[in-house]
Amino acid sequence: MASQLNTSIPTRPQGGKNSTAEKLLIAASELMIERASIEVSLSDIAQKSGVNAALVKYHFGNKDGLLLALLARDAATEMSGLEYLISQPISPTAKLKLHIGGIIRAYYQFPYMNRLIHYLLHESSTEAADEVSKFFVAPLLEFQRRLLAEGIKAGEFRNIDPVMFYTSLVGACDHLFFGRHAMSRATGVGPVTDEVCREYIKHMEALICGGMLNGKEKGAAAG
Amino acid sequence: MASQLNTSIPTRPQGGKNSTAEKLLIAASELMIERASIEVSLSDIAQKSGVNAALVKYHFGNKDGLLLALLARDAATEMSGLEYLISQPISPTAKLKLHIGGIIRAYYQFPYMNRLIHYLLHESSTEAADEVSKFFVAPLLEFQRRLLAEGIKAGEFRNIDPVMFYTSLVGACDHLFFGRHAMSRATGVGPVTDEVCREYIKHMEALICGGMLNGKEKGAAAG
Numbered sequence: 001m002a003s004q005l006n007t008s009i010p011t012r013p014q015g016g017k018n019s020t021a022e023k024l025l026i027a028a029s030e031l032m033i034e035r036a037s038i039e040v041s042l043s044d045i046a047q048k049s050g051v052n053a054a055l056v057k058y059h060f061g062n063k064d065g066l067l068l069a070l071l072a073r074d075a076a077t078e079m080s081g082l083e084y085l086i087s088q089p090i091s092p093t094a095k096l097k098l099h100i101g102g103i104i105r106a107y108y109q110f111p112y113m114n115r116l117i118h119y120l121l122h123e124s125s126t127e128a129a130d131e132v133s134k135f136f137v138a139p140l141l142e143f144q145r146r147l148l149a150e151g152i153k154a155g156e157f158r159n160i161d162p163v164m165f166y167t168s169l170v171g172a173c174d175h176l177f178f179g180r181h182a183m184s185r186a187t188g189v190g191p192v193t194d195e196v197c198r199e200y201i202k203h204m205e206a207l208i209c210g211g212m213l214n215g216k217e218k219g220a221a222a223g
Numbered sequence: 224m225a226s227q228l229n230t231s232i233p234t235r236p237q238g239g240k241n242s243t244a245e246k247l248l249i250a251a252s253e254l255m256i257e258r259a260s261i262e263v264s265l266s267d268i269a270q271k272s273g274v275n276a277a278l279v280k281y282h283f284g285n286k287d288g289l290l291l292a293l294l295a296r297d298a299a300t301e302m303s304g305l306e307y308l309i310s311q312p313i314s315p316t317a318k319l320k321l322h323i324g325g326i327i328r329a330y331y332q333f334p335y336m337n338r339l340i341h342y343l344l345h346e347s348s349t350e351a352a353d354e355v356s357k358f359f360v361a362p363l364l365e366f367q368r369r370l371l372a373e374g375i376k377a378g379e380f381r382n383i384d385p386v387m388f389y390t391s392l393v394g395a396c397d398h399l400f401f402g403r404h405a406m407s408r409a410t411g412v413g414p415v416t417d418e419v420c421r422e423y424i425k426h427m428e429a430l431i432c433g434g435m436l437n438g439k440e441k442g443a444a445a446g
Binding site (some may be wrong): 041093118122123156157158160161163164165167168169170171172173174175176178180189199200202204206207208209210211212213214 | 267316341345346357378379380381383384386387388390391392393394395396397398399401403420425426429430431432433434435436437
C-alpha cells in the first residue's frame with residue numbers, strides 16, 4: 001500500500017541559488033533520466049554529484065525533500081513558460097493549442113516528472129502532497145482559468161468550467177505516460193516515442209478544440 | 224517508492240462459483256466502501272465475513288490476490304455491460320455518450336475501483352499488473368475499437384485512433400477521482416459529490432463530442 005513516510009518539508013537555505021543544492025538536483029534528474037525511474041538512492045545522487053552524502057541531508061532533509069525540490073525546480077520553469085504564453089499577441093485558440101502541446105512535451109522531456117507528481121501526491125506524506133498542490137496544481141489551474149476567460153470573452157470558446165477543463169485535459173495528457181506502461185503489457189501498444197508524442201498532441205488539439213463528431217452530428221451533440 | 228511485493232497470482236478453485244470466496248470479496252468491497260480506502264487487512268476481511276483467516280490464504284494466496292479477484296469481479300460486471308451497450312439499436316453517438324457516463328458512474332459507485340487499478344498496475348507485482356491489463360484494459364480498448372469503427376462507418380465520427388481515444392477518455396475520467404484529492408488541498412475545489420459527478424458527465428459528453436470551440440472557430444481547428 002502507499003507508504004506514509006514521516007517527511008518534513010525542509011526550508012531552503014536562504015540567500016538565493018545554492019550551488020551544492022543545484023548540483024544535487026542536476027545529478028538526481030540525470031540519474032532519473034538515465035534509468036527511466038525515480039528509484040534513485042541518496043548515495044547514488046551523492047556519488048554522481050561528487051557531494052558528500054551528509055550534505056544531501058543538510059540541504060533537503062531526506063529523499064522526499066530532494067524529490068520535492070526537484071519537482072519544484074522543474075515546475076518553476078514550466079510556470080514561467082505559462083506566463084510567457086498568456087502574454088503573447090495570438091488568439092486564445094492558438095494559446096490553447098500551444099498549451100496542450102506544452103503539457104505533453106514537458107511530460108515527454110522530463111519522463112520522471114509525471115512519476116514524481118504521482119509519487120509525491122499519492123505515496124509520500126501529506127505535507128509533500130500539499131506542497132505539490134501549491135506549486136504545481138494551483139498555478140496551472142489559475143493559468144487555465146485566465147486562458148478560458150480570455151477565450152470566452154473573445155467569443156472563441158464556449159462557456160466551460162475551469163476545474164472540469166483542468167481535470168479532463170491534465171488527466172488525458174497524464175494518462176499517455178502513466179497509463180501507457182499498463183496498456184503496452186496486454187494490448188500490444190508500443191512505448192511513447194517521439195512520433196507517438198507528436199501524434200498525441202495533434203489528437204488532443206483536435207479533440208479539445210473540435211471533438212470527434214462529424215459536422216452533421218455536432219448540432220445534436222451541443223443540444 | 225512502489226513496493227514490489229512478491230505476489231503469485233492464485234488460480235481460482237475449480238467448479239464454478241465458490242461461496243466462501245464470494246463472501247470474502249463482498250466483505251472486502253464493503254469494508255473499502257465504508258472506509259473510502261483500499262487499506263483493509265486480511266484479518267478485518269476475515270472478521271467481517273465470518274470466514275477463518277486461513278481460508279483467505281487458501282482462496283487468494285495473499286492480499287494482492289484478493290484485491291485482484293475483487294477487481295476482476297467488478298470488471299466482469301462492467302464488461303458485460305459493454306456487450307449489452309454495443310448491441311443496442313441506438314446510434315453510435317448515443318452509445319458513446321452512455322459509455323462516457325458509464326465509466327464515470329462506475330468509478331463513482333465503486334470508489335475503490337479506481338484506487339485498486341492504480342495500486343495493482345503500479346504498486347504491486349508485474350504479474351498482477353499483467354492480469355489487470357488482460358481483464359480490464361484490453362477488453363475496454365477492444366470495446367472502444369468496435370464502437371469507433373461503428374461510428375466512423377455510420378459517418379457520425381471522424382477518423383480517430385482507438386488507442387489515443389482510449390488514453391484521453393480513460394485518463395480524463397480517471398483524473399476526476401485520482402486527481403481530485405490533490406486539487407482539493409491547495410485550490411479550494413470540493414470533493415466529488417453526486418452533483419459533481421453528473422456535471423462531469425455532461426462536461427465530458429460535450430467535450431468529447433463537440434470540443435470547446437464556438438462554431439466560428441471550428442473550421443480553423445479542424446484544418
